[in-house]
Amino acid sequence: MTKKIVVIEGDDASPEAMQPTVEVISSLGLDIAWQYPVVGEDAIEKFGTPLPQETKDMIDASDSTLFGSTSGKTGAALGYLRWGRLTYANCRPTKYLPGYQSPLADPTGIDFVIVRENLEDLYLGIEGDVEGLANLGLRSRTARMPLAEYDGRYAIKVITEEGSTRIVRKAFELARARAAKGLSAKVTCTAKYNMLSYTDGLFRDCALKVAAENPDIEFETFIVDDFAHRLCARPQDFDVIVMPNLYGDILSDAAAGLVGGLGLAASGCYGDDYAYFESAHGTAPDIAGQNIINPTATLISAAMMLEYLDFNDASERLLQGIETMYADRLSLTPDQGGKASTTDFCRTLTDLISN
Ligand code: IPM
Ligand code: MG
Numbered sequence: 001m002t003k004k005i006v007v008i009e010g011d012d013a014s015p016e017a018m019q020p021t022v023e024v025i026s027s028l029g030l031d032i033a034w035q036y037p038v039v040g041e042d043a044i045e046k047f048g049t050p051l052p053q054e055t056k057d058m059i060d061a062s063d064s065t066l067f068g069s070t071s072g073k074t075g076a077a078l079g080y081l082r083w084g085r086l087t088y089a090n091c092r093p094t095k096y097l098p099g100y101q102s103p104l105a106d107p108t109g110i111d112f113v114i115v116r117e118n119l120e121d122l123y124l125g126i127e128g129d130v131e132g133l134a135n136l137g138l139r140s141r142t143a144r145m146p147l148a149e150y151d152g153r154y155a156i157k158v159i160t161e162e163g164s165t166r167i168v169r170k171a172f173e174l175a176r177a178r179a180a181k182g183l184s185a186k187v188t189c190t191a192k193y194n195m196l197s198y199t200d201g202l203f204r205d206c207a208l209k210v211a212a213e214n215p216d217i218e219f220e221t222f223i224v225d226d227f228a229h230r231l232c233a234r235p236q237d238f239d240v241i242v243m244p245n246l247y248g249d250i251l252s253d254a255a256a257g258l259v260g261g262l263g264l265a266a267s268g269c270y271g272d273d274y275a276y277f278e279s280a281h282g283t284a285p286d287i288a289g290q291n292i293i294n295p296t297a298t299l300i301s302a303a304m305m306l307e308y309l310d311f312n313d314a315s316e317r318l319l320q321g322i323e324t325m326y327a328d329r330l331s332l333t334p335d336q337g338g339k340a341s342t343t344d345f346c347r348t349l350t351d352l353i354s355n
Contacts (some may be wrong), residue, residue: 002031003063003309008039008077010068012283012345016067020346023249027350030306035062040073056084064305065276068298071283081276082118087269088163089170092280093300094235098259099326101336104119104235107259111183112238113174114255116248117203118269119165123245126156158246159199164188164206167335170270171242172214178239179217186218188241190227202245202256224251226324231255233241252280263294263335266301268308279304294333296322299349321353 008021009015037055044050050073059065059080070078081087096102096110134148171187179185189207191200204221211219222230224247230237231251235258243251256265262281269276276287280296287293299322306315325331331348332338340348 002004002033003311004033004035004061004116005305005309006035006037006059006062006065007066007198008037008067008074010278010283011040011071011073012069013284013288013290013293014068014070014279014283016288016291017293017298018330020067020343021295021298022066023300024318024346024353025302026307026351028311028317029104030311030314032144037077039077039093049076050074051080056080058087060327063309064274066298066302066305067278069279069281069283071285084271085271085274085276086119087271087274088117088119089167089270090116090248090267091170091174091270091304092116092248092255092265093304094255094259094265095250096259097323097326099329099332099336100264102168102258102260104258107235109236110167112235112250112255113240114248115167115171115174115240115242116252117163117243117245118248119245120160120163121245122155122157124156124158126158127243128154130154156279157196157199158183159202161202161206164203164244165210168210168242171240172210172217175214175217182268184239186220187214188227189219189221190224190243191229191247192224192243193221193300194223200244227251228254247273256280257317261335263333264300265297266299266304267297268304270308274309275305277301277308279330291343292334293342295342295346299346307319317353318349323348324352325349 035058037058038046039055040050043052045197058082065081065272067081092114094110094112096107130150130152133154138147140147175187177186189204191203193204232296256262265280267278267280279301281297303315303318331340331344333340334347
């Protein structure tokens, strides 16, 4: 059956990575129908809203979405793909491939995945003025000054048992899949459960419970500041790392820095009945229009999508091709010390994998 894939190219330099990625995948001869909905500025012009109903319908009727990065213009689509489709598990792999321009003396063997809770935490986007809380009788556990005297703003962090449990379950599922491939498969949980003992403490408690249901899989927890240090000092120690939303956002960018930068940072967001795939990097406005954005993050995200759609051979072929590109340093983009353009990279890759 034909798989319907919605493509949202994203903002700034992002379409320059997305368009040749779609061409690379098209060269694999899979039964895919690409669909391009109207989003962002075009949608505002045509429909008066950045995310018209027909775009949501197209996403709902599709098998998956390949999403470019957003600087805000296509942000409404991102919101729908996450909260509208309940894609609660954001999986962000960091794997060092020989040839990546890592800043580390020895990045060999780095191969872990950050499993970021994708819908809760501070991402509910509930913010306001502190004076609006004055009558709630809230008391600070730390500060002497009464809340009513703060002339400031607040943001709400929500952690639920259901949301935490299902993301940790996803982490254990991934650990099992790694073990089945013969890879090391420890689960590490991290959050700020000393200071935020009620919210992040709940996250950790849920993780401990799920870990107890999976006694055959090694499990550990670290407070997030300690963990950040460990991640930089000994990234090879980790396999599957599960954490609340905001820490996952920050630490996944840091993780990309360990192996060679954001141009290599792939990502997939999975729910129970839908998944979409996006590079974890931003829109790189500084290099927009230059045809030099590194398409690797978008390509690896696309490979994750192909695996999700059961195009396993094609996914493997694409990943193998990317490995060869870096191992042999073929047509690499400037961020990886090469001189090639984005389209050169993708053309070389197409030649490699369609033979
Ligand atoms: C990411 C991005 C998004 C996030 C932004 C664009 C809202 O940084 O996917 O990591 O914070 O989740
Ligand atoms: Mg981010």
